[in-house]
Amino acid sequence: MSPASALAVAQVRDAAPLFAALGDETRIRLITRLGSGGPQSITHLSAKSPSSRQAITKHLDVLARAGLVRDERRGRERIWSLEEKRLEDARAYLDRISRLWDDALGRLKKSVEK
Amino acid sequence: MSPASALAVAQVRDAAPLFAALGDETRIRLITRLGSGGPQSITHLSAKSPSSRQAITKHLDVLARAGLVRDERRGRERIWSLEEKRLEDARAYLDRISRLWDDALGRLKKSVEK
C-alpha cells in the first residue's frame, strides 16, 4: 500500500494551485461572500469591494482555474458560485500532511521506548 | 457574538499568506519531507531536490514568514523543523469557510420549507 510518508506527485500538483488560489485576501473574501451570500454576479461581488470589477474578474478566473468556483451565464449576467467539494479537497490535503507529522511522532515515540 | 457569516479581517490577513506559502509544489514537498523525515538541514533538504540550495533557502524563508517552519542554528548547520500548529490553523480556516457554506445551505433549506 501507499505509505502515509509522502504525497503522490499528482496530489502535490493538484494541491499547489489550490492553496495558491486561497493565498490572497481578496480571493478569500470572495469565497466567504459566495459561501455565505450564495451565487452572485461579478458586479454584485465587486460592489462592496475596494477592487475594481476587472480585478474581481481576474480573481474569479484564478479561483475557477483552481476549481473553487464555477460560473453560469444568466442573461447579461455571469453568476458565480462556490464549488464546496474543492474546499474539502484542500482540507483533505492538509489532513494528509498533518498525518505525516503524526506518524513521524509515533515512530519517534516507538524508537524512544526501545 | 460574531456570526459565522464572515471571517474577521485579522483572520483573512493571517490566512492569506499561510495558504500562499502552501501554494507552491516545492514548498509542499519541503513540508512533507520535514513532516515525515523530521528536522533537517538546508543541504539535506536540497540534496534530493531538483532545485538549488539557494532556491530551497528562499522557500524555507517563505514558509518561516508564514509560521509553518522554524529554524535552529546547530554548529554550521541550520536545522529546519515543522511548526505543526500552523497546519492546524490552516485547517481551522478552511473549516470556518466551509461552515459559511453549510450555514447558507441550512438557511436555504429553512426558507424552502416555509
Place this chain on the structure above:
DNA sequence: GTAATATGCAACCATATGGTTGCGAATGGT
C-alpha cells in the same frame, strides 16, 4: 429604437516571485 446595465477584451504598468550565479564567511574534521 434607445438608453442603461453587465460583461469581455486588450494594453499597459509596477512589483513580486522563483530561479540562477558568484563569492565570502563561519564552522567542523583531520
Place this chain on the structure above:
DNA sequence: ACCATTCGCAACCATATGGTTGCATATTAC
C-alpha cells in the same frame, strides 16, 4: 594549520501577479 562543508549575501534575470484604464459588445428595460 588546512581543507571541506555549510551557509549567507547580493546581483541579476525572466516571468507571473495584481492592478489599472479605455473601449467594444451583449442584454435588459423603457
